[in-house]
Amino acid sequence: MKNKKALLCSIAIFCFVPLCFAAPIYGPRMPEKKQFFVGAQTHWVEKRYLEKEYGRTASLQHFLLISYGIADWLSLDLKGGAGSIRTKPSTAETIEYTSGLAGGYGFRLRLHEAERSKIVFGFQHISVHPESTQIGEKRYKAVLDDWQFSLLASYAFSRATAYLGTRWSRMDHIHWVESDRKRERSDFTKSVGVIAGVEVPMNRNLWITVEASTLDAESVAVSVTKAF
Numbered sequence: 001m002k003n004k005k006a007l008l009c010s011i012a013i014f015c016f017v018p019l020c021f022a023a024p025i026y027g028p029r030m031p032e033k034k035q036f037f038v039g040a041q042t043h044w045v046e047k048r049y050l051e052k053e054y055g056r057t058a059s060l061q062h063f064l065l066i067s068y069g070i071a072d073w074l075s076l077d078l079k080g081g082a083g084s085i086r087t088k089p090s091t092a093e094t095i096e097y098t099s100g101l102a103g104g105y106g107f108r109l110r111l112h113e114a115e116r117s118k119i120v121f122g123f124q125h126i127s128v129h130p131e132s133t134q135i136g137e138k139r140y141k142a143v144l145d146d147w148q149f150s151l152l153a154s155y156a157f158s159r160a161t162a163y164l165g166t167r168w169s170r171m172d173h174i175h176w177v178e179s180d181r182k183r184e185r186s187d188f189t190k191s192v193g194v195i196a197g198v199e200v201p202m203n204r205n206l207w208i209t210v211e212a213s214t215l216d217a218e219s220v221a222v223s224v225t226k227a228f
Contacts, residue, residue, distance in 0.1 A: 026065070026075075027154075027161075028154035029207070030069065030072075030075045030108055031227065032069050032072050037067040037068075037225050037227050038065065039223050039225030040224055041062070041079070041221060041222065042060075042223075043059075044059075044220050045060075045217055046220075047218040048217040048219075049187040050184045053089065053090040054089060055090040056087070056088050057086065057184075058086045059086070059128055060084050060099075061082070062082055063081035063102070063103075063126075064081055065077070065079050073110040076107055077106045080103040083099060083128035083129075083144070084096070084128075085130050087175070095135070097141075097142050100130040101129045102127065102129065106122060118153070119153050128143065138177055141175065142175040143173075143174040146171040147169065148168065150166070150167035152165025152166075162198050163195075163198075164196050164197075165195045166192065167195055168192055169193060173186075190217075193214060194213065197209060208224050210222050
């Protein structure tokens with residue numbers, strides 16, 4: 001089983017990395033085989049620094065979440081919704097892009113499970129495509145590509161489950177001024193972050209998750225999820 005998990009993890013990494021770009025992790029609770037989780041999430045990225053004179057970017061996103069248990073130790077995670085972008089170049093005024101289509105996908109792999117503890121590896125991606133905006137005589141358009149690999153450990157207390165982890169992430173801001181396209185990469189020196197979260201059950205099949213991250217990005221995510 002360990003060899004099978006390692007092989008599947010390696011294949012997934014090499015298949016996904018060239019294609020896509022990840023987001024808040026879903027927490028340690030994973031669906032059992034052939035089980036669905038459905039939820040709603042709000043993700044607020046207050047600050048993410050970009051390279052050079054590109055300044056920083058921020059984003060507010062709202063998603064419908066769906067997770068499916070491919071196996072008891074492997075889940076497929078999907079999300080769709082809307083998101084906005086705010087960018088502040090170092091040498092220019094803030095640009096606001098109102099909400100447009102956003103979505104993402106990823107997977108989680110449970111590496112360890114005991115009576116109260118778990119270790120979970122994950123890959124997550126989101127892409128945000130807000131509405132373009134007119135500034136003066138020029139049309140501005142933006143896309144936010146956010147991707148990450150994460151590793152977390154959780155411990156279940158009597159009333160809640162707490163988790164702590166780390167991730168490697170990149171959030172690029174792609175923008176157009178008319179037809180001139182430029183990818184502004186996130187600051188490479190701030191690619192490793194720390195994640196902390198808590199999962200509070202409302203009943204056996206309904207729970208609330210609150211998660212915060214720092215070092216790579218300053219962000220908070222809140223979700224409500226139900227198992228079916």
